[in-house]
Amino acid sequence: MNWKRATITTGLILPVIGLLAFGLTTDPKMIDSPLPGKPAPEFALSVFAPGEGQLARNVGDTVRLAAHRGGIVVLNFWASWCLQCRDEHQDLSNAARAYYDKGVRFYGVLYNDQEPFGLKWINEMGGQAYPSLLDPRTRTAIDYGLYGVPETFLVTADGRVAYKHIGPISERLLSQKLDSLLRAGASAP
Amino acid sequence: MMRILTVLTAAAVVLASHPLSAQTPAQRAPAAQPDSALEAMTTRLASELRCPVCQGNSIQDSPSELAQQMRDVIRDQLRSGKTPDEVRAYFVDKYGEWILLAPRAEGLNLIVYLVPFAAVLLGGLVVWRTVRKWTAAPPSSTADTPPG
C-alpha cells in the first residue's frame, strides 16, 4: 500500500464531497427572484371584484401601480383552482383591513383563471376585503416573474419591490414586513 | 369524493380559462403561421428558456399554460422589434439566470464549456503517449497509464 498516493487521491475527492454537502444545504426549488430592490413592473389592470367597505373600488376601474407612489402596495397573485390560496385568504383580508389607515393598499391579481370562477370563489370563501384585478394573458404575472400561485409582492412607497413571498403568507409575517417597511419609510425624509 | 370533485372542477377551470379557448380555430390558424421567420425565432428562444412551473423542460416543450403564455410574450416582443438578446434579457430580469437552459458562456460558467474540450485534449495526449510507449518500450518497465 502506497500511502502517499492514497492520501493524494483522498485530497482530490474531498472537494467533490464538499460540493455535495453544500448541495444538501440549498433547496433547488427556492429560486431567488431578481426583483427585490428593483423598480416594480408597472401595470394597469381592471377591477373585477370590488372588495369591501372603505377598501372597495368600482368594478371596471383601472388600477395603476404608478398612481400609488407614496404608499405601500401589496400584490397577491391567486387563482380559484389553487388550493394553497385558500389557506392565506383570511390572513390577507385581515391585514388589508388593519393596514388600510397606514396607507397600505392590497390588490389581488387573478392568475390563469376566469372572472366568473374568481367571483364565485370569493363568494364561497366569505368575501375578500380588498379589490381583485384581471390580468389578461398573464402579462403582469410574467412581468413579476411568477412561478405559480400564491405569490405575494410588497412594493415600497417609491415603487420598488421590497419583498417577494412564495406560497401562502400569514398575517403575522405580513404585519412584520409591513411594519418594518413603514418604519423605514417614516425614518427616511 | 368531494375532494376529487373540487380538484376536478378547479383543474377544469384552469384549462377552460386557456386564452386560446376563447378564440375560434379560424382565428387561430392564420395566427399560427403568418411569418415563418418569426415563428422559427420564437421556437428557438422558447427552447432556450426553462419553464418555471415544470422545472425540467423548456417553455417550448412544456405543455403547461404559463409556458404557452410565455411563448406568446416572446412572439409579441419579437414582433414589436426587440432583438433576441433583448427578449432573453427580459426573462433574465424577471426570473434570474436560472431561466437560461444553457448558461451564458462567461466568467465562471466557462468551466462547464471548457472542461469537455480540456478532457478530450488532455486525454488525447495521454492516449498518444501511451500508444507510443506501448509500441516502443519493452513492457516490463512501463507503467499502466489510463487513457483519459
Place this chain on the structure above:
Amino acid sequence: MTRLLGSYSLVVALGVSIFGAFALMLGARTKRTDLLRSGELALYAVWGLVTVATLSMVYALVAHDFSVKYVAMVGSRATPLFYTVISLWGALEGSILFWIFVLSCLSALVVYQNRHREGTLVPYAGGVLLLISVFFLILLVGPANPFSLVSPLPPDGPGPNPLLQNHPLMAVHPPLLYLGYVGMSVPFAFAIGAVLSGEIENDGWIRLTRRWTLLAWMFLAAAIVAGMWWSYEVLGWGGYWAWDPVENASFIPFLTATAFLHSVMVQERRGFLKLWNLNLIVATFALTILGTFLTRSGVLSSVHAFSEGPIGTYFLAFIAIVLVASFALVAGNSERLKPTGSLDAAVSRESVFLLNNLFLTAFTITVLVGTLFPLVAEAMRGVKISVGEPFFNRMTLPICAALLFLMGVGPALPWRVASREVMRRQLLPPTVGAAIALVVSFVIGVRSPYALAVFAFGAFALTANVREFLDGAAARRRAHGENPPVALARLIGANRRRYGGYIAHLGVLMFTLGVGASSTFRTEREATLRKGETMAIGKFTIRLDEVYSRREPQREVLAAGVTILRNGREVGRMEPRMNFYPTSDQPVPTPAVRSRPAGDLYLNLQAFAQDGSNATLRAIQEPLVPWIWTGGMIVVLGALVSLGGGKRELATVPAKVRVAPSPGHAPVPLEPASLGQASIRQASLEEGAR
C-alpha cells in the same frame, strides 16, 4: 403482525450483515475457514431476512394494512391490484427496501455461484457486498423505515404518485434500473476483493467481473430506454429525453460501464489498462450511488425529484466512505498493476479502443460536470443557474459523432496491426456508406453540421458492422456449404461474445437513427377545435368528435374522441386524455400515440372547455420513434448473446481459426501470444478453481 415481522426482519438483517461482513473480511485475512463459513451463512441469512421483509411489505400493500407507514403513504383501496403491487418502488422507503432486496439476491447468487472457487477474492467481495447492505439496512431501520406504526389507523390512503400509476411501464423501468444500479455493486465488490486478496495481479478476477458488468450494463441500458419510453408516453410533450439531472444520473454510470466493456478486451488480450479498468469499475459503482443520492436527496431540482429528508445526510456519508476508501485503496495499490504485454502497432484495434475510452470518458465528464455545475455556481457565486438540454445537445453531439465513427473503425481494424492495404480494403465500404448517407440526408433537408456528421458516421458504422456479419457468414458458406441463415446463426453461435457486441452496435445505430430522425424532422401543430372541426398535420387530418369524461375507481378521466383521416378516409381513432387523481391538483396528461414503423402521430389534450364544446390539441408527428425502442431491445439482445459466450469461446480457438473468413481480413483468432503470458500462467490456477 406483518408490520412487526417486516420490521424485526430488517433489524435482525442489519445485525447479521454487520457480523457477516466482519466474519468474511477477517476470515479471508486470517484464512480461518470457520469464520469464512459462518460469514457465508450470514450472507445467505441476510438474503432470507430481507426477502421476508420485502414479502411482508407486498402483503401489507395488497392487504391494505394502513397501520404500516409506507402503505398509508402510497396505498389506497381504489388503486388496482397491479399498481398496488408496483407501488413497492413508488416512493422512497419502498424503493430502498426493493434496492436491498435486489442487492441481497445478487450477493447470495454471487457467493453461491463461486462457492468452490479457491482464494479469498469471493469472501472479500461478499464482505464488501454485506457492507453495502449495512448502509441500506441502516436507512431502513432508521430514517426511512417503511414499517413504522401509523396511529390512529387511517381508513384509506392517498394512493401512489399519479405519475407512477398512470402507465404500466412504471412496472418495468424501476426494477430494471435497480437491477442495473445494484448489479454494478457486484463488479465493484470483485474489484475491491481483488485488491484486498492480492488477486489483482492475476487476470482471473477480471473475467468474472466482465460478465457481471455486462449483465448490469444490460439492465441499465434497458432501464434507460424504458425510462425514455415512459416519459414519452406519460409526460405529454412528445419528447423522451430532457437531460434532466435524474436522467443523467442513470446515464453517467452507463457511459463508464460501456467504456469498461470495451477496454476490458484490451486487458484480456494484451494485458494493458489494468489500473484504468479498475478505476472504471470503482467509478461506475460510485456514480450509481451518486445517482441515487441526486435522485433521493433533492439536491438538484428535477421533474422526478423524490421527497427530501434526513436521508441525504446518510447518503452523503456513504458516498464519502465509498469514494475515499475505494479510490484510496486503488491508488495505494496502483504500483502492483503493470502491463504484461506489448503493442505491435499504433494503428490497430487496440488503439481504437483507447480512443473509444477517451471519448466515452469525455462524454462522462461533460454530463457529470454539466449536471453538477449548478451546485458549483451556487456555491461560488450564490446564483442559481440551469444547465439543460441546449447545453448538453451542443456539447455531446460532436462526441457522439466521434463515437459512431470509432464504432465503425473498431470492428473493421484487426487486432495487433493493421497494414495500409488492410485498412484501405476495410475502410472503403464504410466510407462509401457514409458518403451516401451524407448526400441523402442533405437532400432530404438536414442542414445542421452535427446532425449531418451523426447520420454520416452512423452509416459508416452501420456498413462496417453489417459487413462483419456478411463476411463471416459468407466464409462459413464457402467452408461448410451452409445456406445463408444457417451460416449466420452458426457464425453468431460460435463467436457469441464478438457478434453479441456487433448486435449491440446495430441496436445503438438503430437507436441513434430513431433519435436523429425524430428530433430533426419533428413537426408540431396546436389548435383549439370545436366538435366536428379538423386540423391538418403532415398527411393526416385530425377531427375532434367529442369531449367526454368518465369515472374510474381510482381516477377521473377526461378524454377527447378524435378521428384520424388520411386522404379523406378514416384510418383510426385516438383518445388523448387527462387523468385526474385525488392527490394532485394537476391533471396527469395521457397522450395518445399512433405508432407505426415509419413514425408516430402523438396527440396530447392540452385543454378543454368545461362544457365540452371544444378542446385544444397538440399534434406532433415524429418519424422513426419506434426505432428508438426497438434499437434499445436489440442492444439488450446483443448483451444476452454476448453473455452466453465467454469461457467456452476462449477454449475453442481452433473453431475460430476455421471460421476466419475472407483473405486478408483476419478477425484475429485468439492465438496464444495475444492472450498474454500472464493469462497462460494463470490458466491452470483459475480453470482448476472453477
